[in-house]
Amino acid sequence: NAGVTQTPKFRVLKTGQSMTLLCAQDMNHEYMYWYRQDPGMGLRLIHYSVGEGTTAKGEVPDGYNVSRLKKQNFLLGLESAAPSQTSVYFCASSYSRVLAGDYNEQFFGPGTRLTVL
Amino acid sequence: AQSVTQPDIHITVSEGASLELRCNYSYGATPYLFWYVQSPGQGLQLLLKYFSGDTLVQGIKGFEAEFKRSQSSFNLRKPSVHWSDAAEYFCAVAQGAAGNKLTFGGGTRVLVKP
Numbered sequence: 406n407a408g409v410t411q412t413p414k415f416r417v418l419k420t421g422q423s424m425t426l427l428c429a430q431d432m433n434h435e436y437m438y439w440y441r442q443d444p445g446m447g448l449r450l451i452h453y454s455v456g457e458g459t460t461a462k463g464e465v466p467d468g469y470n471v472s473r474l475k476k477q478n479f480l481l482g483l484e485s486a487a488p489s490q491t492s493v494y495f496c497a498s499s500y501s502r503v504l505a506g507d508y509n510e511q512f513f514g515p516g517t518r519l520t521v522l
Numbered sequence: 523a524q525s526v527t528q529p530d531i532h533i534t535v536s537e538g539a540s541l542e543l544r545c546n547y548s549y550g551a552t553p554y555l556f557w558y559v560q561s562p563g564q565g566l567q568l569l570l571k572y573f574s575g576d577t578l579v580q581g582i583k584g585f586e587a588e589f590k591r592s593q594s595s596f597n598l599r600k601p602s603v604h605w606s607d608a609a610e611y612f613c614a615v616a617q618g619a620a621g622n623k624l625t626f627g628g629g630t631r632v633l634v635k636p
Contacts, residue, residue: 447612447626513565
């Protein structure tokens with residue numbers, strides 16, 4: 406199993422350009438998440454999805470859109486990139502059903518480093 | 523709103539010495555607490571977790587953490603650090619077991635001296 410994969414690994418954009426980040430998971434997880442990581446701020450949740458065709462806003466959703474057309478894929482879009490969106494983006498996935506006394510661990514991809522000039 | 527504070531941005535420790543990373547949280551209900559490790563250029567890996575029961579939890583790679591409700595803390599420890607422990611460590615709290623709302627601390631970067 407590949408786990409959670411992210412495409413691309415690196416990208417440089419100019420202000421105003423658009424792009425889509427792709428996240429794919431092969432663990433049959435229902436939940437998927439997009440985070441951004443900035444120095445000193447840890448990871449912050451951008452959007453998440455609890456199932457195919459459904460998405461919800463996280464802590465910092467402005468300037469991003471997402472889509473979950475297939476269970477295994479979760480796309481993050483930047484329609485008009487801004488320098489403030491320079492960050493490392495992480496995708497994660499987890500199961501939805503909680504076993505008694507346990508927790509649904511989130512499994513993370515390797516990240517995409519995005520620079521907006 | 524829940525929040526997580528990691529007071530130490532950087533820690534330098536000698537190989538073989540003990541390590542303690544601090545984490546304080548703010549959350550109204552019983553917290554689900556986690557420590558993740560991020561090696562350079564990698565994603566996050568779960569080290570350990572706490573929901574209930576024994577307040578001292580064991581994790582992978584020889585790490586342990588202690589939950590102290592009275593201090594709202596969940597500090598991570600390792601008795602003897604190896605060079606491979608050089609990484610960034612994140613404390614996080616979840617809203618319930620479904621875990622779809624993880625709040626992370628700012629992270630602590632650990633440097634290991636030979």
